[in-house]
Amino acid sequence: MGAKGLTISVTVRDCIGTPIPGILPSDTWLIGCSNLLELCGGAGAINASAPTDINGQTTITAAFAAGGCDVGGLRLVVQGVIMPGAQCGVPCIPIKVKSVDITGNLLVDLADFAALGAGYTSPPQPYNECLDFWTPYGVVDLADFAKWALHYQHIC
Numbered sequence: 001m002g003a004k005g006l007t008i009s010v011t012v013r014d015c016i017g018t019p020i021p022g023i024l025p026s027d028t029w030l031i032g033c034s035n036l037l038e039l040c041g042g043a044g045a046i047n048a049s050a051p052t053d054i055n056g057q058t059t060i061t062a063a064f065a066a067g068g069c070d071v072g073g074l075r076l077v078v079q080g081v082i083m084p085g086a087q088c089g090v091p092c093i094p095i096k097v098k099s100v101d102i103t104g105n106l107l108v109d110l111a112d113f114a115a116l117g118a119g120y121t122s123p124p125q126p127y128n129e130c131l132d133f134w135t136p137y138g139v140v141d142l143a144d145f146a147k148w149a150l151h152y153q154h155i156c
């Protein structure tokens, strides 16, 4: 994300609002809000940049190693607990994750080619945002296929 100028700022507090310092980067990661991402390396798919500081703060700027597609946003996980929790009514972080590993088996293979082909080109095929990898956004065309093809046979 940092390469695209994106940073997620994270502040971790306990139940009475006291910042929690020293939470390891490996204990801070992201998941898809609709649970449609296959995380490459599990919780190691994307981690914080550093341990939380004395103010309970850190950032997430890494690339997201995941297959599948979740355009419903992201949610933070700290030490295995989903933050801030859907029960709090807090919206998901508005970041869409789309992988050329469309099927989410952590390998870009012929199954993904078939999935892309089912929605190629759009129009006239119905628009599938999960297949829209490159500009112009809102259409699935040769540019999206080219982006996909660059990663053919890649594994996580």
Ligand SMILES: [Ca+2]
Pocket: 132, 133, 134, 135, 136, 137, 138, 139, 140, 141, 143, 144
């Ligand atoms: Ca496109």
